[in-house]
Amino acid sequence: MNAPAPSAALETAVAAARRAGELMREYSRRGFSVNHKGRTDLVTEADVACERAIIETIRASYPNHAVVAEEGGQSGESSCRWIIDPIDGTTNFAHGFPVYCASIGFEREGQVAAGAVYDPTRGEMFTATRGGGAFLNGEAIAVSAVAALERSLLATGFPYAIRDEVENNLSHFANFAMRAQAIRRPGAAALDLCYVACGRLDGFWEFHLKPWDMAAGALIVEEAGGRVTGVRGEPFSMYQPHILASNGRIHGEMLSTLHVAAK
Numbered sequence: 001m002n003a004p005a006p007s008a009a010l011e012t013a014v015a016a017a018r019r020a021g022e023l024m025r026e027y028s029r030r031g032f033s034v035n036h037k038g039r040t041d042l043v044t045e046a047d048v049a050c051e052r053a054i055i056e057t058i059r060a061s062y063p064n065h066a067v068v069a070e071e072g073g074q075s076g077e078s079s080c081r082w083i084i085d086p087i088d089g090t091t092n093f094a095h096g097f098p099v100y101c102a103s104i105g106f107e108r109e110g111q112v113a114a115g116a117v118y119d120p121t122r123g124e125m126f127t128a129t130r131g132g133g134a135f136l137n138g139e140a141i142a143v144s145a146v147a148a149l150e151r152s153l154l155a156t157g158f159p160y161a162i163r164d165e166v167e168n169n170l171s172h173f174a175n176f177a178m179r180a181q182a183i184r185r186p187g188a189a190a191l192d193l194c195y196v197a198c199g200r201l202d203g204f205w206e207f208h209l210k211p212w213d214m215a216a217g218a219l220i221v222e223e224a225g226g227r228v229t230g231v232r233g234e235p236f237s238m239y240q241p242h243i244l245a246s247n248g249r250i251h252g253e254m255l256s257t258l259h260v261a262a263k
Helices: 007-032 045-061 090-095 170-177 187-195 211-223 250-263
Strands: 035-036 043-045 068-069 072-077 081-087 099-110 111-119 124-129 133-136 153-156 182-186 203-207 228-229 241-244
Touching: 007 045, 007 081, 007 099, 007 111, 007 124, 007 133, 007 203, 043 045, 043 090, 045 068, 045 081, 045 099, 068 124, 068 211, 081 090, 081 187, 081 211, 099 187, 099 211, 111 187, 111 211, 124 187, 124 211, 133 211, 153 170, 153 187, 170 182, 187 241, 203 250, 211 228, 211 241, 228 250, 241 250
Parallel strands: 068 081, 153 182, 153 203
Antiparallel strands: 035 043, 068 072, 081 099, 099 111, 111 124, 124 133, 203 241, 228 241
16 A cells, blocks of 8 residues: 555545544534543543544545544554554543644654644644644744743643552652643643743643653644653553653653652
8 A cells, every 4th residue: 555645644634624623613512421431531422432533534535544543443454554542632522622633643654653632622732744844724833932941831631541640740740840830731732732832831741641641742742842752761662551741851850859849
């Protein structure tokens, strides 16, 4: 199979993300049902509808590509694969808290080559292709120039199973709170990564994530000039459940702080 160029894949990802964004706005207006996948892990009928719309849009152009999606799991076998989070920030969405997005990454031969993250509440489309730079609504973006952790604004998140997980991120949060300028917990990892990419945040870390939380956002950070690794400084993989992303300048200090909390 001939893999599409990253720019062609990105065009499809953008179209699919916009379609999902329109559905999010529609469901926000008319209401929706909410179910539980776990004690604190929600899924709404909007998640299911958005995922269906994204996959339909992708299949219209690439019917033989594989898909990995949060609600529907994996379908198809191919060296070209789409990594989909129909609504990243479902808990926010369910409560009407306006921090959520659609996230779509295109993986080719084991490497994410294109990604789009769309925030329908602000009309913001973050995009990147490998080697082609990162953009917000078509304008090039870059990470911040902040060079010290004590002057940095960070973000993180906590696992749904925070009451049961040994690694619940609370000790790391406390350590960073004492070292950084401030920490935020917006609740949508894909947007947190995009905010690192455009300089609104200087760094982000989180545990217990899934590939669809990170695929597009990690590429966008890298293409904006940032650094993305695992939490121990190892090479990043979206198939490991944790991530550390920064503007690059504070990466060492963030790794040191994570190491202190882990002792």
